[in-house]
Amino acid sequence: MKRILIPATIAVTGMLAAVVYAGTDPALVTSIDAGPSTAAYLQFNEIFTGDWQQYGKLFTSLQANLFSRIFLLVVTLVPVIFFFHYLAIGPKKFDHSGPQIYYFNLFARIIHWLAAISFSLLVITGLLVILGKMLGGGAVIRNGRSVHILSAIIFTISAIPMFLMWLKDMLPALCDIKWLFIIGGYLSKKKTPVPAAKFNAGQKMWFWLATLGGFVMAYTGYFLWSFQGSVDNLRLMVIIHNFLGAALTALFLVHLYMSLFAIAGSLGSMISGYKPQDEIDILHSRYKY
Numbered sequence: 674m675k676r677i678l679i680p681a682t683i684a685v686t687g688m689l690a691a692v693v694y695a696g697t698d699p700a701l702v703t704s705i706d707a708g709p710s711t712a713a714y715l716q717f718n719e720i721f722t723g724d725w726q727q728y729g730k731l732f733t734s735l736q737a738n739l740f741s742r743i744f745l746l747v748v749t750l751v752p753v754i755f756f757f758h759y760l761a762i763g764p765k766k767f768d769h770s771g772p773q774i775y776y777f778n779l780f781a782r783i784i785h786w787l788a789a790i791s792f793s794l795l796v797i798t799g800l801l802v803i804l805g806k807m808l809g810g811g812a813v814i815r816n817g818r819s820v821h822i823l824s825a826i827i828f829t830i831s832a833i834p835m836f837l838m839w840l841k842d843m844l845p846a847l848c849d850i851k852w853l854f855i856i857g858g859y860l861s862k863k864k865t866p867v868p869a870a871k872f873n874a875g876q877k878m879w880f881w882l883a884t885l886g887g888f889v890m891a892y893t894g895y896f897l898w899s900f901q902g903s904v905d906n907l908r909l910m911v912i913i914h915n916f917l918g919a920a921l922t923a924l925f926l927v928h929l930y931m932s933l934f935a936i937a938g939s940l941g942s943m944i945s946g947y948k949p950q951d952e953i954d955i956l957h958s959r960y961k962y
């Protein structure tokens with residue numbers, strides 16, 4: 674019964690949404706030829722159900738079964754992996770009372786925290802929406818959707834200066850390949866200098882995914898919010914938004930773990946702007962200060 678109910682609910686919701694959409698654009702309905710012809714039926718069908726063969730089937734099965742499970746897996750598995758990493762390897766500790774180097778200027782810190790707060794809200798409210806049914810629905814989920822949209826606007830605005838201010842330092846370098854081979858030294862307790870300049874290969878991957886991926890999320894999210902375009906286009910936007918959203922949530926959790934737990938005192942550098950010199954000499958050994 675559940676197997677039929679879920680796709681049927683989605684199909685009806687999709688049709689209702691299409692009706693609402695068609696209603697906002699009367700030209701769509703009036704463009705259909707008058708008279709009970711097969712062509713008119715097909716035209717009508719196309720507007721209300723989209724091209725079922727293209728993304729319809731895929732969308733229905735993903736929406737009914739897979740998306741919420743992928744997100745659940747991400748928010749449980751990633752923290753569990755890091756929990757074991759913390760137990761087995763532990764945080765890298767540096768001398769915070771030794772010489773300090775000015776690393777992040779005030780502008781960079783303000784932009785970072787704007788992006789960080791808005792993105793964190795995006796992740797929390799995105800999870801509320803996708804897991805809404807399991808969480809019992811209600812006003813919290815509905816308000817979560819509004820916060821999601823507002824945070825998306827703030828994030829998109831802050832991601833532009835973030836992209837531009839760090840672009841040069843985030844370009845790929847040869848030492849990134851070496852860094853990837855040793856996974857930045859994070860699987861070892863030893864503190865041997867790792868090949869990286871201002872940012873390492875892991876930080877660069879996060880930067881590119883968070884900014885360019887963030888812009889794709891904003892673009893696809895705009896369609897979901899404004900309900901524009903054909904039904905099939907909306908389905909494609911949902912598919913991209915959810916898959917990319919899951920990948921970004923996973924990397925966001927990685928970033929949180931790295932900055933809050935894996936490198937002791939890392940958070941302080943994004944607050945004061947200063948990093949301990951011995952941390953730079955080990956984790957960013959190619960950085961010239």
Ligand code: HEM
Nearest residue numbers: 785788789792793872876879880883928932939940942943
């Ligand atoms: C509440 C969430 C967040 C916290 C606590 C946090 C914390 C930090 C910290 C401590 C650093 C400095 C790392 C170091 O070099 O030692 C950092 C760097 C950075 N953050 Fe965040 N951040 C958060 C969210 C975000 C978000 C949402 C984005 C992007 C959308 C972001 C993008 C970056 C980038 C690109 C860097 C520089 C490269 C790197 O260290 O990965 N951060 N963050």
